[in-house]
Amino acid sequence: MRTQVAIIGAGPAGMLLSHLLAADGVDSVIVEARTEQYVLSRIRAGILEHSSVELLRSAGLGDRLSHKGIEHRGIYLQTPGERHHLDFVDLVGRSVWVYGQTEVQKDLVAARRAADQQIIYQAADAAVHDITTDRPYVTFTVDGKAQRLDAEVIAGCDGSFGPSRAAVPQTVKQVWEKIYPYSWLGVLADVAPSTDELIYAWHPDGFAMHSMRSQTVSRLYLQVPNDTDVKSWSHERIWEALSTRLGASIDGWSLQAGPITESSVLPMRSYVQTPMRHGKLFLAGDAAHIVPPTGAKGLNLAIADVSVLAPALTALIKKNDPTLADDYSHTALQRVWRCTHFSWWMTSMLHISGDPFDAQLQQSQLRWVSSSRAAATGLAENYAGLPLHIG
Template sequence: MRTRVAIIGAGPAGLLLAHLLDAAGIDSVLIERQNAEHVAARIRAGILEAGSVDLLRRAGLGERLAREGMEHRGIHLQWPNERHHLDFVDLIGRSVWVYGQTEVTKDLLAARERAGQAAFYAASEVTAHEIDGERPYVAFVDAAGRPRRVDAEIVVGCDGYHGPSKQAIPDALRHTWERNYPFAWLGVLADVEPSTDELIYAWHPDGFALHSMRSRTVSRFYLQVTPDENIGDWSDDRIWDNLATRFALDGWTLKTGAITEKSVLPMRSFVTTPLRHGRLFLAGDAGHIVPPTGAKGLNLAIADVALLSRALIAWLRDGDTAPAATYSDTALERVWRCTHFSWWMTTMLHRHGDDFDARLQLSQLRRVVGSRSAATELAENYAGLPMPGLD
């Protein structure tokens, strides 16, 4: 099989890239190790930056988002006995949207089906070859156990942290930076109306807590736990008791309901460079991972794809290779900015260290809510900075 762009990974990054290329008349083939049902059901991020929403709308993917998504003006920051609202619209003129990655993926899968372009799910032994030459290809075994080969002009790795794409870059050229955090999130999905109008980020001596939501009837909660936490030790009652304690505030009540999902999410920061070698490009989690505190993961993937799609369209349609040559450096500027913001939010809000560290964290929180310039800095990063070449 021949195509112009072979995309390894059919998560949001791979699907969005395929959609944007298709709109420009450039065909692609998707190769994904999971089945389509698994891809559609993965529950990940839930916050979209203003720029991500704008891109999805321009790409013809905003109809259901406008109907079912929830626009938020900002967030709440809390510590014991105090809760403060940061209004992003007032501070910087931009909002964020609650619209889960699951929903974005559903929209993209439907668009891919309408486009009628090839996709291979449940693929195994996926490897990229000849990326230094002019005729790269991807070899894999399809769901029926048959060896396959897709020849392409460009290969893009959107296959996440554990995917094979980044391994195709020679060790001598590939550099990685990684930080593992001494805590994790116990994530909970519950069939209960949210108890808040916008997300609550709560610092507490017992550990961080986050009140998020997936819809007007489904709430999402996170509790700071240890990375080796045994999820079997967390009964529903224990979860609700801990959430009630960490979100406690006079005059406010936490609504409870049936818990439908529990999981433990380790937290780490990871960046690999370069994001381009020969005719192989990396986008999304294949090139970088951030802790979820700053809501940057999905948005970084969308920004990568927006930049990369323009570069590939310029190359394959117009013969202009300059944007592709600068893709890695340009994308990494945003990656490192978002990596820093995610680290900053994480270290400010999660209980760690001793009482000295706790005093520093509370001092920082008070600075953010008490200073318009400090609040603006958080708002600019959270709602999404513009990226050169995208605006």
């Protein structure tokens, strides 16, 4: 097989890249290790930045988002007994949208299927070859049969554990990583949200968050130790902890419980690998960087990466102009590091560490953000207002 761009990974980054390339007349083939149903069903991010929504709409992917998505003006920040609303629209003129990654994936799958995009699912043992030459290629097996895909360039959109990240030699790459001393216990529940917008709650027992996926499905999180076994948390215990941390002391508010349909423990880490390009291999999304979910940046960073990468590859392939491709890593990393810092800042401000001194600093910072327009504007700009290309 031969194509112009070989894309490894059929998640949002890979699918959106193929969609944007096709709009510019560039052919691609997508290779994915998992089944289509597995990729569609993965529970991931749920918040889209204003700029991400604008890009999806401009690419013809906004119809279901406009009908099923929930636009939010801001978020709530909470300490015991106090809840403050930050209005992003008032502060920076931009909103965010609740629209789960599963929904974005559905839209992308439908669009690529309508365009007869070639996607090879259940491609095992994928590997990249000759990425520092003009003839890179990808090998993999399907039903035990060896396959080869030749391309002009390869886009690694295959996440943390795919072959693309590891294909960059140790002598070339630099890695920055932080492992946080806590995790999130996340649950999906078939119950209407008890809040109109997300609640980020600092509590002596640990951080808690109330999010949602729709008008009938709630998404909630609890800070837990890294070695937590999800089986040790009964549904009754989960709801009790959520009720305590999210607002037992907030007058006139109560958390509505319901059937929990999914629960899992999510480790928290920050990871950046540079450069995001080596030869004819370009990394995008989780293949290059991971952020803790506190700042709602993971999916949005993948969208931003692809928005930079698609025109760069188009110019390289159709015009033989390498300028944007040569600048890709530097350009993308401007936003990656800004979002990595914001995610670390939100995480550090809201999660207890066990140090009483840190707890006082966190509460002081939360009071400052909640009472100072300048501080609130900084949070709002990062949460909702970053352009896709910065720097």
